[in-house]
Amino acid sequence: MTTRRSALSRQPMAIIAVCMLGVLVLLAVFAPVVWGDKAVAADPDSIALPLSAEHLLGTDKLGRDILLRTLVATRLSLVMAIAATLIGACIGLLLGAMPAVFGARAQRWFASVVSTWLAFPVLLVAMLTVVLLGPGATTAVVALALTMTPSFARLAQTLSSRVGGSEFLAAARMLGVSRRRQFTRYVLPNIAEPVIVNVTTSIGGGLLALSSLSFLGVGVQPPDFDWGRLLSEGFGEVYNSPVAAIGPGVTVVFAGLAFSMLGESLAAHLRNREHGKALSPRRLGPAPVAERPAETPSATATDCAETIVPLLEVDGLSVSFPGPDGWIRPVQDVSFRIAPGEIVGVVGESGSGKSVTMMSVAQLAPAGAAVTARRLRFDGEDLTGLTPAAAGKVLGTRVGVVFQDSLTALNPALRVGTQLAEIPRVHGAVGRRQAHEMAVRALDDVQIPDAAHRAQQFPHEFSGGMRQRALIAMSQIGSPSLIIADEPTTALDVTVQRRVLALLRRECAESGAAAIVVSHDVAVLAELCQRVLVMYAGRVVEDVDIALLATPERLAHPYTRALTASLPDLDTDRTTPLVTIPGEPPDLSRPITGCAFAARCAFATELCRTETPVPVPHRHGGRVACWHPQDAIAPDTTPGREEVGA
């Protein structure tokens, strides 16, 4: 994890920026020593010459070589920018971090001072300072530092208040860690990096601002000169010799760019270290597809009777995401069918691929995901191989989706009624007023009181349960034949959850729509569904009638059995320890050979570790992906065990 290719030295932009800075530093150190005298000595023989081989940028009114002067000015320009930024950063950090110590009121008051201060543009404050202190290099540095202070203060404020409110700092306080140690070990290390990035970028900005001051004639005063001063002198002669102005200009841009590039590659480095940057498409290669031994039977057969034409048929669905070490495969070779009107649950731990599967089926996979399937049919129409946009068009409003987090799933900037009404507006081609009436009716149907008034409100004005019901209303308004609900009740309290579940069940019963409901809570699905798909590490491991959940001994897959047994319910024996599953789910960014559950499974054999089991029809009426199903403890019926025993 630590030796990612995010290493700073491997970023081309960082290398270029460091080289550019190296050139600048060399110039700043040596140019004044080598050419310092020549750059200031007037030469009456070569006044205002145009460019020539001898004077690449020509000479100025006193006959001094402009190129040499530009190079010599590097030192003053850089030193001023760096000094101003550092002064501004130090004062800003101090001002920004200190109020955190003095409590909430000081913090609020100070925040308002800082934001007022921030409102004044750099150049104006700088010029007023110049007026007060008289023009000159020192004044310019002070002026710039003054204008940079509030933005650093704001940064420090935001960062330190984030750390200040963190639970790890609360824990340290509770442990009795001294204030000084809290600051040095907890606050500083957690804010240092963004501050360093910001300082680097600000030096570039400071350089431009200082050159602006000098250009206006209120910065560096003769006989001193920096790039801005040279530019302004050059601009005075622009009709005689345009290059005189261009030369110093190029160096200003060069230096500004160097600092901002360095800052940016530092920031990118930090980002990548945290999240890992995905490999480029070229290095990733093609997305993996479900590979299945040719001899295995079609695995989609389920208790959804063969005679009925399935509403949804998914075969060999795989979803991969670009990751830092190659493809991450959260969903591999998933197959299932949904009959019309059937309510199917999907259960699994977080990260087992439930949401990715469902979003891919609904053609809503996030950008960058590679979705492949051997077969994908909905309501008799073949979607296999279509682009998500094209497939989405085919699905139209026949698939309604209910999302998990109702606050983020609704657009904060649009009224709830508008968000519902746009479905009939677009798909039903009805008028604005009629669409709005439909929206109000839909909200009324899900028991939202005073629906006409509520439709005019924004999502944040709704309570959590009400928002979730509004989402259900939204999924219903297009009269879908399939509802996909991704953790519809996870964020809700039990009493609200019960209402939402009852509502969902009722909607399906009335409209005859089928539903796929994702949850990590087996009990929720038990109440709502007819069949359940159990997912583990991106695969369906068991597909079974819901009634079997009440009798765990009839379940076949060791994971399903453990899952139903491991959670305490209201009848759990309090005197014995809870049944637990040892270990942790596997890391999906590495290829898994054999059964993904093998490391945690009490029944694992050599076969399990080498061959991946695929879901096959099982005698309990569903499907199981396991070499050693546990529902009938009769080893001779499980071929895998025989093989290993032999």
Place this chain on the structure above:
Amino acid sequence: MTPSTSVSGSRRGGYRWLGFLLRRTGRMLVAMWVIITVAFLVLRMAGGDPVRSALGATADESVVQARREMLGLNDPLIVQYFDYLAGLFRGDLGVSIITGRSVTELVSHRLPATLELAGIAFLVVLLVAVPVGLGIAIITQGNGRRGVETVFTGVTAFIAAIPEYLLGVVLVIVFAITLHAFPVAGRTGPASYLLPVIALSVSAAASISRIARIEALQTLKDDYVRTARSKRLPAWMVYFRHALPNMLTATLTIGGTLLGAMIAGSVLVEQVFNWPGLGMAFVGAITTKDYGIVQGLALVYAAIILVVNLLVDLVLSLLDRRTSLLETS
């Protein structure tokens, strides 16, 4: 949950917005007062006798004394302060130390030129940068098109590193001097706006489009965009109706000081293009040490920027109906 709480809820929202408006206005007035006082003190405290330094060492002592008398500089400081405040309330921004002419008059002549320049440039920045940022974000979301991403970041980083005045100088050299295509200087007609507006807006547009792209990438990942896609709305509706407003508020919040920065940038651009706005007068006054004009113009600039910031905040708070903005300020 019940209708009655909902009604009072939205009414409370209205009050909160009013409170926000009052707080912001109050803060602006305080800031204005601070600036007035600082500007007043600067004139009195700047090293030595401002009248003597403005009129030069050769000016006759009686002339200097007469000018001091006229400016009221011989009164006690506190009297001067209240005179000054009273004058401001009457719209009197003071007089030039050198010529004795009214600053208010100067402002009324030159303000329109500056506002036009900054305003047009501001619109250009928003109209170019936000769509470009959104467009590039749409193209580069996911893991594809690394090339587009690299080129965009590289080019905008380069452009953003070019200060306004330098671009102005280059434009003057290329278009006005070499090609004779546009007026070199002054505000002489529609064509004369082109180069100054470009000089003022290009680098700001580059940095705003970078911000806009990052915000748009963030917005496109938001859940409600996925919800919009789940409704199978046409792509333009997903992007313009669902993504754009949210991305715009985020962009403006970060780039909120943009308009203020453009007004400041106009000082430089006016200098390059000899634009008859406030900036020329301001820089001229600083170099000639005419602190009477400096004081008056600084106030005008400060007022413009504070009002503009207030307006941006109000627009944002109307765009962003969530409580976050209202609560945190």
Place this chain on the structure above:
Amino acid sequence: MAELVIDDLVVTFGHRQRAFNAVDGVSLTVPHGTIVGLVGESGSGKSTVARTVAGLQRATSGRITLDGDDLLHTRGVDRRHRAQGVQMIFQDPYSSLNPRMTVGETIEEALTTHRDLNAKQRAASVRELLELVRLKPAVAGQYPSQISGGMRQRVAIARCLAVRPRLIVADEITSALDASVQGAVLNLIRDLQRELELSMIFITHNLAAVRYIADTTAVMSRGRVVEYGDAEEIVANPRHPYTQALVSAIPRIENAGTDHLLRLADEDGLR
């Protein structure tokens, strides 16, 4: 271990018109060596009680004492002494560990604040504590970002135990964890409580978990304790209507394959 007494605790947030009591007159006793469960829906004030007991939140009125020591007015009390009174374990193990400190450093921090130990003793104690929460000693060298949520929560528990507090407040410590890991953490808490005779307030919204782990349970609603009693009894025979509503709303596997929800929908008056 010690006895905690909370007496008529009130915690108010906001000012004037917008003021409301997040905790509104809560009285509660945690006897020596027992676990008291605190259940209720979100916003009922559970966490606020926890934070006030742990000294992270100021009380508006009321008294909290631990073995007679006043916990609300600790001005002048040595911070180390105070720390050995109450320690809290937080809900989110992702944010309760300093991302810039290794697991070993985190635990050492808790050890050295309270005892003078040399490097060898420190390493030994860290190993012992990790063993106590069933983690391998090698974990000590890792950063929080390198270990799973369940392991982080164990580290947080070890850090808390390192101080040897007289009372532990556990606020929703399993709700951020995966189903298959929750049971293990509950088992761990139970074992530790028996081994070390811990006194503990165990906060959760999960009635089944609190029934399993606690000796007595207090049910909170809108800042008040509405029912208090034996953990098993309160679930089996809830008396307060709010508790009854809570218990009956819990989804059950036994209802699998029935049209239970449709009946409920009819009761709710959903057409």
